[in-house]
């Protein structure tokens with residue numbers, strides 16, 4: 001990837017003259033079955049540009065209450081675009097109940113904002129990387145279009161869904177209007193996301209990228225890494241998924257860890273810590289001392305994510321590290337309460 005970046009042919013992408021950016025955009029559009037694409041710096045920027053290209057000030061978007069767009073992007077669409085988020089409950093599998101979505105669509109009434117957009121997330125990060133099926137994506141698209149809404153997919157991790165479901169990524173997006181996909185994270189590029197959609201939408205997205213300061217000049221050095229990402233790094237996500245499943249199975253055997261390995265479909269392992277003598281922050285700190293990095297996400301849960309730098313052999317070391325931290329706590333506190 002570094003070699004491809006160093007050797008990339010470049011030009012000024014603000015003038016549309018960077019051949020490597022143009023090639024990445026064309027390749028990604030084709031891979032995802034859409035007519036056009038635009039490179040942006042991050043998943044957050046991809047979602048923001050997309051929402052602002054679909055909605056104007058005072059318009060409403062329907063979004064899951066556990067969605068990355070709703071929870072983890074500073075409310076950018078509201079802060080910068082005046083787009084009103086209407087959150088609906090997220091099911092444990094990352095889906096939104098479509099009857100609830102339908103009820104949330106506003107009637108034409110001067111009290112209400114106008115509902116313009118439905119957003120979905122696939123895979124769904126906060127629910128532990130769950131994949132939304134082709135049937136669900138198609139049903140959600142049909143619902144949105146029946147009500148004259150657009151459907152945007154936060155597909156930061158769509159590649160993982162495609163690999164886990166063994167379907168083409170284009171099939172998952174067949175009926176949707178736009179999607180934003182990360183080249184970083186699982187695919188290993190240092191920077192970059194790609195937005196896909198129809199040419200008219202992508203034209204608006206290019207303008208929106210520019211007003212947000214996202215127009216880049218010789219961005220071919222970034223795009224070159226992205227081309228390696230989409231051509232060489234997608235299939236190997238299956239290794240990350242297998243490693244995540246092995247990790248989930250291994251730690252599910254340990255005292256005080258609660259997780260059903262069957263729900264680990266992709267690269268994210270969210271598990272519950274049920275110990276009176278250890279908080280998620282303490283478990284995370286203890287594992288860090290043993291060279292294992294993962295984050296507490298609330299007062300009872302932690303989240304681990306596998307990636308291309310973690311091998312199957314590493315996973316065995318990680319499970320050992322868990323056993324050591326969980327075991328030593330119990331020993332040093334032998335008169336304490338064990339759950």
Ligand SMILES: *Cc1c(COP(=O)(O)O)cnc(C)c1O
Nearest residue numbers: 042043044045068121125154156
């Ligand atoms: C990581 C992630 C993002 C944001 O991507 P960045 O490149 O970190 O801005 C958006 N949505 C989902 C589902 C993610 O997992």
